[in-house]
Amino acid sequence: MGYVTGLRCRECGTRFPKQLRAFCDECFGPLEVDYDYEAIAGALTHDLIQSRPKTLWRYRELLPIDGEPTVGLHTGGTPLVKAGRLGRALGLNQLYIKNDAVNFPTLSFKDRVVAVALSKAREFGLEIVGCASTGNLANSVAANASAAGLTSFVLIPANLEQTKVIGTLVYGTRLIGVNGTYDDVNRLCSEISGRYNWGLVNVNLRHFYGEGSKTFGYEIAEALGWRAPAAIVVPMAGGSLITKSYKGFKELEQLGLLEDDVKTQVFGAQAEGCNPIAAAVKRKSTDLIPVKPNTIAKSLAIGDPADGYFAARTILKTGGWADDATDEEIIEGINLLASTEGIFAETAGGVTVAVTKKLAEQKRLPKDEPVVIAITGNGLKTTEALDLTLFNVIEPKLSAFEELLDERDWREQAAALAS
Ligand SMILES: *Cc1c(COP(=O)(O)O)cnc(C)c1O
Numbered sequence: 001m002g003y004v005t006g007l008r009c010r011e012c013g014t015r016f017p018k019q020l021r022a023f024c025d026e027c028f029g030p031l032e033v034d035y036d037y038e039a040i041a042g043a044l045t046h047d048l049i050q051s052r053p054k055t056l057w058r059y060r061e062l063l064p065i066d067g068e069p070t071v072g073l074h075t076g077g078t079p080l081v082k083a084g085r086l087g088r089a090l091g092l093n094q095l096y097i098k099n100d101a102v103n104f105p106t107l108s109f110k111d112r113v114v115a116v117a118l119s120k121a122r123e124f125g126l127e128i129v130g131c132a133s134t135g136n137l138a139n140s141v142a143a144n145a146s147a148a149g150l151t152s153f154v155l156i157p158a159n160l161e162q163t164k165v166i167g168t169l170v171y172g173t174r175l176i177g178v179n180g181t182y183d184d185v186n187r188l189c190s191e192i193s194g195r196y197n198w199g200l201v202n203v204n205l206r207h208f209y210g211e212g213s214k215t216f217g218y219e220i221a222e223a224l225g226w227r228a229p230a231a232i233v234v235p236m237a238g239g240s241l242i243t244k245s246y247k248g249f250k251e252l253e254q255l256g257l258l259e260d261d262v263k264t265q266v267f268g269a270q271a272e273g274c275n276p277i278a279a280a281v282k283r284k285s286t287d288l289i290p291v292k293p294n295t296i297a298k299s300l301a302i303g304d305p306a307d308g309y310f311a312a313r314t315i316l317k318t319g320g321w322a323d324d325a326t327d328e329e330i331i332e333g334i335n336l337l338a339s340t341e342g343i344f345a346e347t348a349g350g351v352t353v354a355v356t357k358k359l360a361e362q363k364r365l366p367k368d369e370p371v372v373i374a375i376t377g378n379g380l381k382t383t384e385a386l387d388l389t390l391f392n393v394i395e396p397k398l399s400a401f402e403e404l405l406d407e408r409d410w411r412e413q414a415a416a417l418a419s
């Protein structure tokens, strides 16, 4: 099996065999995996997909591996939740949450891209893998590499959340904190990939890695009865997930696997403290101006996004939009999602909910058609963004309990949490 015909430069179109490669030799442009879609159309049916386990590998013909997958066999298949209470709060009557906060094994959407990139790394016979990460990729590469018996080197900005650091170290990875931003870490990893024959999932395996994000789109469409939603709202760091989710819808359409044409409007969400893609979209431009990140949404803190141009282009082309959220709005977004839907998202999820609220207020989102928001990471990983001042402690006495009942204004707490 395997339907990949090769790699193609997304800038100049030069073709390469499927291989480890960071960028195009001719123009330094990013690379894309090419498939034989005619052959896939002859093989892939709804019945075949639905006969397979609920993991991302049920769409394996559309993923860039040649043999059996070997990493992340249980990844994907996360719930699409009808979000009635959050929808009412935002005035959206058909709101859904694609909840990758419960992805296996490390509770973020990054498990999708790592499953694909490391399965590919093993096909290449690589024994050492790694990544440059804003946190979630570090967790996922470390966990999946250990489970696959691979050695991993993970490089992160040294100031990441403690939980993301612990959630990487625990797997026995070779974790290196770098004094600098993610963009500094990424540049260093490019140099490392030039010197060592290692598989860095988002550097020289990036074109394979990105394909894993398409499964986020496939799963949404399948759960909606093989229909692409009217709109999606996706948090953006490097701009890969948003671009590839849309590519996923378009591939299903091309293969005749959707009931209707794709009319999805694509919306992007960033933090105000790191908004190079959203700022470009607001200028109606695809020219990004890099920024120096300063936000609590550290998983989205990429100042010079590798796929930023493609993200902005997809948003503008589909009639979508992008906006950004302040740190305070991010916390409010986390609280609103938790108190309406019982889902605890990390700061990136707060960004998505806060931006969805803004877009709804701006009347940019369709009120009565399916709108899907991407919750991409788990709140237990970024608890230090929240504070504990609303927590009451009493003596184990009924009188103390009743004193608190009288004194404490619980409605005020609810209002503070859901504001
Ligand atoms: C990495 C990440 C994103 C965005 O990923 P890109 O594909 O780089 O845009 C979104 N949410 C979370 C939680 C992430 O870790």
Ligand SMILES: [Zn+2]
Binding pocket: 009, 010, 011, 012, 013, 014, 024, 025, 026, 027, 028, 029
């Ligand atoms: Zn090129």
